[in-house]
Amino acid sequence: MATDTFSDAIREFEHDGETYKMADLTVLEEQGLCDLDKLPVSIRILLESVLRNADGDQIDADSVRAAASWEPDVPDAEVPFTVSRVVLQDLTGVPAVVDLAALRSAADRKGVDPAVVEPEVPCDLVIDHSVQVDHFGSDDAYEKNVEIEYERNEERYRAIKWAQQAFDEFNVVPPGTGIVHQVNLEHLGRVVHEREVDGDQWLVPDTLVGTDSHTPMIGGIGVVGWGVGGIEAEAALLGQPINMSLPEVVGVRLSGDLPEGATATDLVLHITEKLRQVGVVDKFVEFYGPGVSQLSVADRATISNMAPEQGSTISMFPVDEKTLEYLELTGRDEDHIELVREYLEAQGLFGEQEPEYTETVEFDLNEVEPSLAGHKKPHQRIPMGDLDEHFPTLLEEQGVIGAGGEPAISDGSGAAAADSTGSGPGLPLDEKVPVELEDGTEVEIGHGDVLVSAITSCTNTSNPSVMVGAGLLARNAAEEGLEVPDYVKTSLAPGSRVVTEYLERAELLDDLEELGYHVVGYGCTTCIGNSGPLPEPIENAIDEHDLWTTSVLSGNRNFEARIHPKIQANYLASPPLVVAYGLAGRMDIDLENEPIGTNDDGEEVYLEDIWPDTEEIRQTIHDSISPEMFAEKYASVYEGDERWEALDAPTGEVYDWDDESTYIREPPFFQDFPLEKPGVDNVEDARALLTLGDTVTTDHISPAGLFGEDLPAGQWLTERDVPVHEFNTYGSRRGNHEVMMRGTFANVRITNELLDGKEGGYTVHHPTDEETTVFDASERYREEDTPLIVMAGDELGTGSSRDWAAKGTDLLGIRATIGKSYERIYRDNLIGMGVLPLQFEDGEGWEELGLEGDEYFEISGLEDGLEPNAELDVTAETDDGETVEFSVTAQVDTPMAVEYVENGGVLHLVLRRLLTEELN
Template sequence: MQDTGPFGAIRELEHDGETYKMADLGALEEAGLCELDELPVSIRILLESVVRNADGESITEADVENAASWEPDVPDVEVPFTPSRVVLQDLTGVPAVVDLAALRSAADRKGRDPNIVEPEIPADLVIDHSVQVDYYGSQSAFGKNVEIEYERNAERYRAIKWANQAFEDFSVVPPGTGIVHQVNLEYLGQVVHDREEDGEDWLFPDTLVGTDSHTPMIGGIGVVGWGVGGIEAEAALLGQPITMTLPEVVGVELTGEMPEGATATDLVLQVTEKLREVGVVDRFVEFFGSGVSELTVADRATISNMAPEQGSTISMFPVDEATLEYLELTGRDPEHVDLIERYLKEQGLFGEQNPEYTETVEIDLGAVEPSLAGPSEPDQRIPMGDMKTHFRGLIEDETEYGEVDETALSRWLENGGAAPPTEADDLPLGDLNERYEIEMPNGRKTEIGHGSVVVSAITSCTNTSNPSVMLAAGLLARNAVEAGIDVPPHVKTSLAPGSQVVTEYLEESGLLEDLEALGYHVVGYGCTTCIGNAGPLPDPVEEAIDEHDLWASSVLSGNRNFEARIHPKIRANYLGSPPLVVAYGLAGRMDIDLETDPLGHDPNGEPVYLEDIWPDQDEIHEVMTDSVHREMFEEKYDDVHEGDENWKALDAPTGDVYDWDEESTYIREPPFFTDFPLEKPGVQNVEDARCLMTLGDTVTTDHISPAGPFSTNVPAGEWLADQGVDPADFNTYGARRGNHEVMMRGTFANVRIENQMLDGKEGGYTIHHPTGEETTVFEASERYREADTPLVVMAGTEFGTGSSRDWAAKGTDLLGIRATIAESYERIYRDNLIGMGVLPLQFQDGDSWESLGLDGSESFTITGLEDGLDVNAELQVQAERADGSTVEFPVTAQVGTPAGVDYVEHGGILHYVLRQLLTE
């Protein structure tokens, strides 16, 4: 008898002479479980996954009923979501490979076949986060950067090549191809899978999780996917459903048309600002309305890409005719595109729907204006015309210059910032306008000061693959060259396209030559400046910044600008569209009003304004139509897994079990499974813990687990130096993620993190209690470990916002931190803490460590765990001061599912999986 699945939902679909099996959502409506038209599309896709994967044990009919019970006032139920694939990038992918290898080694030590550790669903790893901008401004930059990339990362890449041969359904896209999200959008994403399962052909929606927080970019083509930590992704790879509470869904109605001069990036920044105001953390977002049809698929993907900055789990657009045209343009098989349309129409998932939403927000495309965001948060939108006032105000607020009389400031700004200060104007204002002459290594002289742009980078995801903004940047560059203006010598320029196709259409249009004339040569294909791989600044620039304590700036077409992320010496970082990146590169400074001030002067001394060289939409559209072709995508993705000669020549280990090198400074077996008991450890009350750090609001995963370069005067650098590594070869924290010795020393070590125990001092330092001695976070943790003292960390709101860094949680665990106590958490960091067995505890509304009168010197006891951990358990904390007085306060364990409870009780999600594998 044929298995028809829960509620008889499994049926056959005939298409073009082929027979497929599918989970029919209509059957659930017939069974009275839901009204499909009322369910948001993303919820219907989650529901399909639950139905199709229901086995009566790990996923049951009750789970199907829970998923189908969605309504605007969302019921408090759980959904076991099984994605159809996993996407990894190399900074988070290497730790995943290391963990999988460690699991195999643990199984081997237990006398079991190591191949019991095997991905259950397909995984793609795109190597894109390791290229650094060491060379720029020349046609040889790309080749030189690639050469250095392989020198620095060969050992990591060998580990990835080992995984490629050791695991089935594990594919690698080698370096130099493109950014993971763009490769996902242009090649990996299928929208609908046609896949053989147990000897039968199935159709089902393409869904995924990825180890990069910008995975939701795939929502631009209607695919449900979001970022998770590497820990959770590994568990998904090993067959564990992702258990999640049913999310609220916010509908964003787009109306109107984009005005002339506004770009998709400007729209993105406006959407990000708006949705942060609305509050969409832990919520799904779906876009609908007449404005959707006004946007290209690349524009839609640019918006979806910023889901983490908006705060949402996903930001998704409908699959419509424009989506199908995009799929054909990017080289997908036309027969598969037809199959996509047929399947989605059968499921009622094609085109715009009119479901119910938890909340609806309207955004008028006609109100979009040229904007930037900064200096340190992606949602700090600033209209372009306000940048001059903004930057001067920023300097006054953030430096020792103090307040300036508003009238005097206005007069000073009206005079172009060049009027000599008067006594009433406050003399320090003159210092802010001072410029210092430096001589660059090539002999060219230039001047820099506060607000000088020292990095102008076209980088990151769809912003470097969206033809409308990339061609706009090229046309602006052409017009600037024709006008006779150039980028000042102190500006480090770079172009890191999202995929090789971008270079193709820039070359075909002739615009690459114009970008190169201004110094925007291709430096690599990957996530460069946005991830912290901006590379070194020229020595004279760094020396001037240090000598004069300058607030230098960067402008980039990325999506992240957190403190010290772009470069540790750049204090103000601004996100903007590629053409604005070029514009501010030409101006050489951020404290300028591009609506009224000239970008520069032509050879005759005449001013050249932005409006003089800004291309119009018709011109951009014409060049796009002439220059972007399907054949480009087919050619570039035909051999996407082959790699260049560097990759092919790279020797890699083979076999089922990884051959660990105990002397390696890049890849080491992590300690998580080396002494592995088969019994789960459970949870106990935390007795007499000490506080390692007291932190404020919006401490990001960049603060917790840095990704950029580091020096010899921090614990990670000291350790590498002790191993005989030259400081020039330290590479970055991100590149060293396969080595726990480096990463645990880098946890809470960002140069801009501020431990409130230290009264304004920045960096990875703390006070060791009860001695009261100041030391590094790592050294203090080691002293506490020797004394068998458990640790806690206290923080404010949005703890762990930012990138999906598994080492932010792994490092937290390895430092001996048993629990974190914060006012609120970003989802991925919270889930990763659970995945490492660390308790994320939340203060009650209105409470904070400051309001409770705590300063981190106390001894902490956490009770309520005597009988185990419950979902969202209410626990009690007692903080005892040195004088014997106490403060007691309630906290809630932010462990929202029974699966999460299991993971904490097992000491982590991978510990849970390994015990399941070893006891089968």
């Protein structure tokens, strides 16, 4: 704990007859190191962590001074931040378990006690990303989907159960419980922890990192937490401080009230759009002002959830009376709630704050209107009334139709321009094609029709106002006799079992089910890409007629090919609007002025006729939700059902690897592990594996969804006699590096400009100019001992925090990426795997420099080692000897990040330290 220099800051704190220790920030103020009232709340919490963990070794007195030095014009200072806990979800949690198991195996091979690899901070893994919507629209959909989930993922779940018994402080929330961020908000989050350290009881702020980019949702209750890749989370688990540059902090001043008819989802889409325009990448965001008190904690959490879409590292709210009321509502212990108040008051962290910020943004709640986001980016907000014009314009821009709504003509032959979904004749905007479903039902579909309508995702299922709103709208629609068309795949995936409980108590679940919104699972489902298959006749019609169909979901991500590879346009909306567009059956409609359908008497029904009023929603919530409900549902949160109990998991300290497994395999990262760090050298005679444009997401780099037998990953499984129907998804195979490295840069929508914009995971092998898959090309380059680079535009790696986007990049032999800008988590993950993230100078890019991608590349300036933010020189030389020289900046911000790169990655550094300490 704190060094002698700041020993006075460690004092005793009395509460209800108990004596605790705490790191008192006011002492630093007394010593003249800071003015607490001027420091943003998030910075004060960082400062408390540094102060409490200062040991004179990894964290010294200078670190405390650096954290205390924050001011609006942020000083260039590094802060070692130690979190109080880590949260994992299963798609990133399984790779974390595999890595931890591999670290133990490496220690065991070196003759070191494998238990030296042990989590230093508590960890919760919530299994929520694996359930798929195979069955829907029936009372038994949930049971059938869970049964299939266990069949597909039994081996992965056994590995998780092994970790649960092998590691201390490693808790698992089994399948069918809820979505990680909602479980975190409703149960795991404590705001303040009581912790025993070396025999003493301490009070510490609740802080965390999580292996999902939406971890900042916990900021809704004033907790500092953000998403990291599995690599960085594993390092934090093993006690490694997160070394970060002091962030800029943007204050968003909220004023006004939400108008009648506007939802929290509409609000967050407005804020996401606004903050993307402001530019908050790598920044902390804090909300303050009179409008904060107008928002429920659920509304605040809805906003905080979409911090990654806003671009920020965190988006947090203060802890105030409403926060304590929420803790009470969700079943937290009364004594703990009072402890939270007293501790935060003692630290000056309770209630409304108006500190100094790097930048202040004004936002008036009164300006919010019903909105959606689409067609492929969460910050592309569209007012609801503009959708009827938006969609035809979109199809014209994509070359699907001409100005008159007829199919676009591509070659003068009368054939419609085909896009990547197929090669058949196009369809006019206002025409439909008949489709006979498997059960004999006949439907008609065309451009703009909604094929997936999903109430899903922690963003909105955590918010009773929009969930109850969806239920009341469904009730009103059913009473009018409105029905969802048969071609729409409907689903309801509550974020926790409490949601189902209060919908049942309010007698709204039956109304949702009447329209087809039956519970399909307690997990991310459609939002993570687990929407499941569409009926085969519908998929065939999409291919045959190049249809631009749509999905609408209450999620936070709508990137290309994420929701379903056959659906081209995807829209984010509130749960009530998800139901509304499900009823309409199409997105190219103005629901403000056009009828949503006709009632039993043949009369036109408009959205305003069935939209519930705010007071009805509030009263229903008041009558239907109680603390006992949360206490009951979360009392057995770690137990699981009979399926979980029946899983026969391995035991012991070292995992028993199965060489025949197609799900869990020992990765190559720590095999033949050298005790000497490899360092970093100049890159010579490298080739470009891909040249990419702007906003290449982690979905593009490491897709999570389904894949076929014609791709390298599918070929590898086929060679091992795995039938196609058992392929599962990329996400579920993340414990198998063989599949994941073959799936890297394999998204069906990724566009490699080396192939003149061809979509899919293909590239050119130089110098033969042969077209092949990205993986096969990388293998040829490996055999030729040729290092690789990837060049891209702005926002490289935006999206979900997938460690395999960096792991796969590393395993393909890519030494460096060069982009115009990076999403923070992807950049940090690259560093965590020893890959250099390099950035072009302002105004430059591979296209601006006239590069074709077929050059030889040399990266110099590393002969004497790597420095933080080093400026390096790149030379691109053609076969004819012509050269282009340009400068890049290494996006490696801190000395510790340099250490990671020089060690080949952060886990390599941690393992090297552990082994060296034990062997010496």
